[in-house]
Amino acid sequence: MLKTFHIGGVHPNDNKITADAPIEVFPILDKVYISMAQHLGAPATPVVAKGDKVKVGDVIGEPAGFISGYVHASVSGTVTAVEPMKDLAGKLVMHVVIAVEGDEWRPEIDRSSDIVRDIKLSKEEILDKIKLSGIVGLGGATFPTHVKLSPPPGKKAEFLILNGAECEPYVTADDRIMREQSEQIFIGGKIMLKALGIERGFVGIEENKKAAIAQMKETGKKYPELEVIILKKKYPQGGEKQLIEAITGRRVPSLGLPIDVGVVVQNVGTALAVYEAIQKNKPLVESVVTVTGQCISQQRNLSLRVGTSFSQILDAIGGIPKDAAKFISGGPMMGKAVSNIDASVLKGTSAFLMLTEEQTKRKEEINCVRCAKCIEACPMGLEPWLLNKLSRARRYDDLEKEKIYDCIECGCCLYTCPSNIPLLDIIRISKAEVTRIMRSRPKK
Amino acid sequence: MKKFIVSPAPHIHSEFETRKLMRDVLIALTPSLLVSIYFFGFSAIKLVLIGAGACVLVEYLIQKYLLHSKITINDYSAAVTGVLLALNLPPNSPWWLILIGSIVAIGVAKMTFGGLGQNVFNPALVGRVFLLISFPVLMTDWTIPESWFRPGVDAITGPTPLSIVKEGLASGLSMGEIFQQNNFSWGEMLFIKMGGSVGEISALALILGFIYLLIKRVIRPHIPVAIVLTIVVLTSIFHLISPEQFTGPMFNILTGGVLLGSIFMATDYVTSPMNPVGMVIYGVGIGLITVLIRYFGAYPEGISFAILIMNSVVPLINKACKPKRFAKEVK
Amino acid sequence: MSIVLFTIICLSVIGLLLAIILYVVSKKFHVEEDPRIEIVEALLPGANCGGCGFTGCHAFAQSAVESPSLDGHFCPVGGNDTMAKVASALGQEVKVQQKMVAVVRCNGTFDNREKSNYFDGYKSCKVALSLYAGETNCRYGCAGFGDCVEVCAFDAIHVDPKTGIPEVDQDKCTACGACVKACPQSLIELRAAGPKNRRVCVSCRNMDKGALTRKACKVGCIGCGKCAKVCPFGAIKIENNLAYIDFNLCKLCKKCVDECPTGAIEAVNFPIKVPKSATTLETPQTQAPQPKVATPIEQKENNSKE
Structure with a gap:
């Protein structure tokens, strides 16, 4: 019996066109536009000025409040502007523009592909490092991870759930990282278990990702504290509250948070980012983005530097596709429509989806027939x-x-x-x- | 630069569309329609065409000349009303009867409330009950289906099984005598020779339509199942108490439009409850009232009245029965 | 015979019972109310629009009767006439206030402001603007979906399908302020109607820097400050790259209208000027500061008033 949530849900066609396309590293272009609003909460305060030289991993924005986060340079080069620019919704947000010069990383960042399995840091050190590495929830809400991993006084976490459901149609970023970097995800999950001071966790994956399930189950044999759970394909299986009900049977109360039922939910992408930050000293400067849609010919999974603009991606796939009528950052069910294609990729961007007018145009509204x-x-x-x-x-x-x-x-x-x-x-x-x-x- | 579309999420839509759902209801009615054409021939086609045409026309005229609103006849809802009305009439009804019914159904029961989605009562049933009260003789004088393909044998007119029983009981005959005299056969009732209106000639064809509606996810099974089960349970109890006075469950299910009413009329979106618990309450209510009318009322069959009565309490049911919420109350 | 008798007795008993219940209930739940409240309420327009700041006409009347003076009580719908009647009914004084009218401070018509995208959600300004900056490049301008039209109880504001901007019918507008509250961009302002309904107003709320504003809209205020310099009465202030004309200080000299390089300042209901020479036109691509042409109806009425 596959686990699932019990009330409601819909079954959109999943359209996972890019499921078998390996993650490609997108070349670094001449300029990046890094938004200071990479996370939920107050935008970061820029701490660089025009003319400053930065390396990959340098802090360029510091948190401006409790729910806020660090922002790091994703490329090396010279800061050419620190000014408000339009984000994908056309609203003005502070951006740091960096002109790329080479690809020089901070010396402490380990860029090798060796897997570091030992977790040396203590609980407090882990939380601190997660905060300094600017890690945010990559499931869509971009809530700062260190806040989520520090339960408020009086609340105790019992389980950690790694969310690999990816119930949004089209998006395959999590699917790919689960196939390609499964061990890193488990180590990241273990780090988070240590940070929470708990022993048990689950990884929830929707049944339509057969290869990812096989890979995760195989790797998971070495990590018995994290159990892989297969979930029924139903939207919104990856919704936080639905996922918790599917896996633990507990229901988050009205206006409550998952921690109220003793659960912390983190995306598998976040687990990977945590691994890289703790074991490899690498802050969150890259983002895996699924570039997809039936109207383009080269649907791909790209590993992009944060701050690459959508128009730069479009140039790389051969300009704005002829039939594209709507650009969406994220999946088709909850993603945001892009009104300004010069806006840039954020840490939490999981997909760049293009739909044709026929696929997306809303039909004429008529009376409610109370069909229920x-x-x-x-x-x-x-x-x-x-x-x-x-x-x-x-x-x-x-x-x-x-x-x-x-x-x-x-x-x-x-x-x-x-x-x-x-x-x-x-x-x-x-x-x-x-x-x-x-x-x-x-x-x- | 090219203008592109921006809208709030979600950016895709399911295949559901009101027009398609209405069209599916019409498709689900085709088996019954074919059976009735087979038995009644031209008069069945004539009734259905006049019914659908008149309903669509009335809606068009009202929207164009009275309300000056947008014309919405292409949503198939008026056509569904017309076809259902036609299927509820005796096969030998004159053309003007269904015309009057259509005017009442669309003009009075639907458009006065504001059109699609606003009406309290099922339009087709209002039309039918209006005719039943205004023209009782025409509306209860059914043709007993005899094969259309046998020339020389004229269709025989006569009452429906339910009224035969009712009148028989009134004239002092016992149930056994009535059944003997009229030679009812279950097989005939199930498949073909169910005396009655155009649409209820074959129970099997109606059930076929029901299955189609379920597969296409047009309706949920709660309402028809609740109605039929209630009728079965209640009539079994009464039948066991006094088999001489009350007809049995099979007889009650297969006659008098119970299947047509519960599958196609009671499940009308607009006039039925929206939550599963409410649907069950509504179905049980219809079953109960139907049985009461049949056993103790003046009319031989009662499902039309039962549905209309329960229609009127649907808003209350909707208010009282909320769906199961995901989140518990905040402590 | 007995049936008739029975019926009569039955009905009489029922009637008596109901009468007793009604009597008891009316006694028990009787609320003492100052009779003047009813009198005042009868004088009010009864639209319950809430423009006075109270929840409705009854609440206004109650407050007017109970408070010692009429300060803070003004019915914008009934205007000075109604307030004079209320004052005389209560034996109090009331200050005469100038007639106000709602003014939409955006002239970003289809011609002036190019659309960069097309909104496909629920046609409401609030929905669209909570999602993103709007269909054009101006994030301060009118979205044109008519949230103001929806709230207007007097049928006084309508979106012009040719321009996409709401137009206020100043004869119907009662300055109740419902549209002011409804506009998510705070574009609508209650301004003095002015003598013969003549007004001068900056039809723009764009607080971006000049260059950005110019890119977004032909008639946006770029905050250049020329109008403030030329104004002899000190009625114009520049704040956040945006000019604002204080209607209490403005004497309708229209110097600013001629000075404005983008035509963001609008003069309404002035008689149409016959152009003497082309001196006022500096740049052909920006729209000349034309006085808004009054519609035939407005013209007729203006003439009749004159």
């Missing part, structure tokens, strides 16, 4: 049609009663709605409004 398909699809057991109705009437107190704050914005409702009602667009806005109202309320 959205209820069937919602993995949180909510009633999207009702939330939509109440939202349009701005009935925020009723929305709170209907638990709009539970919504994980997975997109199943909008994906499935036969009347093409933009359910999630509307729910997302009123969810923000409801949580704002709830926060502004004095606490009991």
Whole structure:
């Protein structure tokens, strides 16, 4: 019996075109544009100025708050500008632009491919190093990893779950690293277990990644503390709350965090980054990105330096494809549409997807026929049609009663709605409004 | 630079589309339609065509000249209403009967509430019940299906099995006598000779449509199963208590449009509950009311009334039965 | 006969019972209310728009009756006439306030602002702008999906399909401020309607540097400060690369309109000037600071008022 979550879910066509394409190292181009907003929370403060010389791994941005992180130079060269530039949504964010000169790394970084298995550092040293290496969750939310690995006082972690579900269609970055660097992922997982002070962990992988499962199971024999669990193919299997339910049977309470049920979830990509940071002294300066879509001819998995712009990738695959109508950073279910293709790749970018107008254009909205398909699809057991109705009437107190704050914005409702009602667009806005109202309320 | 599309996630859409779902309902009705054409010939085709055509036309005229709103006849929902209405009429109905039914179904039961998705009651059933009350003789005078392919034998008109039983009981006959006199056969009821409206001629064809709807994930099985099970349980109890007074479960399931009603009418999206628990409550309610009307009411069959009555409490059911939430309450 | 009797008795008993229940309930749940509240409420427009800052007309009336003076109470919909009536009903004084009107401070029409992408989500400014910077390169401009239109209770604001920018019908606008709150870009401002509805306003909210603004929109304010220098009344301030005209100080001399290099400053409802020479046009590619042409209806009304 394959494990899975039990409420809702949808089955989009997985389109894993690039599953068998090995990760290629993308050449370093003349310039990189490194955003200071690589993580959830406050953007980092740049600590370099125009004209400074930097090597790969030099700190160029320092955290500006508790939930924030370090940013490192991903190339060596001269800083040519430190200025606000448009990010993929057209909003201004501080960027550091570096003109590339050679490829000089900081001397302490071990770039050999030898696998270092001994974990020498202590718990505190590990957490500190993870923070200094600027590691963020690579599953999409880019939450700073060191914060996640330090449970708040009074909460105790019991399990670590490495998320290799990769339930988003098209994206194959995690699939590839599990096939190519499985041992490093296990060592990274072990490091995180040590940082949390716990003994047991799981690796959850969706059934459609047969090769990755085989590879991980094989390597996993040496690491009995991390058990490989095969999950049913169903979206959103890789959603944090769904994954925890599938593997442990525990349900994260409303407005709660995984730590409330004693679980810490980390992406397999994060585990790899942790391995590299702790064992190889290498900060997070590279990102594996799946460049895909039916409208391009060369779908690939690329290992890119953080700060490479989307237009540079497009140049490398032969310009903007003729049929491409939408560029998406991330997968088609939760990824962000790119309105500015000069924006750059972030640490957490997992895919650069191009869809044609036919694939992505929304159809005309018609009346709700109350078919209840959205209820069937919602993995949180909510009633999207009702939330939509109440939202349009701005009935925020009723929305709170209907638990709009539970919504994980997975997109199943909008994906499935036969009347093409933009359910999630509307729910997302009123969810923000409801949580704002709830926060502004004095606490009991 | 080329203009490209930007939108919030998700960026892809499933194959579900309201039009396609409605079209699937029409496809699921084709087996029954073919069987009835086989038995009733031209009159069945005529009724279905007039029904579908009239419903679509009425919707078009109302949207164009009364509401001045967008024309939405291409969503197939009016056509589904028309076909269902036609399948619920006696095969020998005159053309004007279904025309009146269509006007009531679309004009009164659907468009006055605001069109697709807004109506409280199932339009086809409102049309049918309106006709049943206004033209009781025409609506209960069924043709007993005799093969269309045997020339020289005219179709015989007569009442449905349910009304035969009802009238028989009223005139003091015992159940055994009634069954003997009329020579009902289960096999005939299941496959072909089920006296009744155009659509309910063959139980097997209806079940075929049901399976198609389930495979295409158009409907969930909760409602039809709940209705049929309730009727089976209740009628078995009554039948065991007094077999002379109450008909048995098989007889009740196979006659009087229970299958047509529970598969195609009670599962209408707009007028049925949206959550599994609610669907079961709704189905049980329909079954209960149907049995009560059949055994104790004045009408021989009661599923149309039962569905309409339960339609009216659907908003309450939706409010009371929430789906199973993922997250527990915050402690 | 007995049936008739029975019916009559039955109905009478039911009627009596219900009457008693109604009486008890009305006594028990009776709320004492100042009778003046009702009088004041009757004087108010009754739109419950909330433009006064209260939740509705009843709340406004209640507060007006209960507070010692009418300070802080002004019905923007009814205007000075209504307030005078309210004041006389309550035997109090009220200050006369100038008529206000909602002004959309963006002129980024389809012609002036090129679209770089196409938004395909739910057509709402709030949804679009929470996602990204908008369909054009200007991240301060109007998204044109009409969140303001939706909230207007007086049918006074509509998005012009030719320009994509909302237009305020100033005869219908009551300055309730609903659109001001609804606009996620804070583009709409309540400004003095001005004598004969003549106004001068900076139709731009772009706070980017001049070069960026120019790239995004032909008629954006680049914050050059020429208008502030030329203004004889000190009514114009430049902050964050953006000019702002204080309508209380502006005397409608229109010097700034002629000075503005991009045409970001709009003069509304002035009589159409016959161009004497081409001296005002400096650069042909930027739009000349033309006075906004009044629609025939507006013109007619202006004439009749004059």
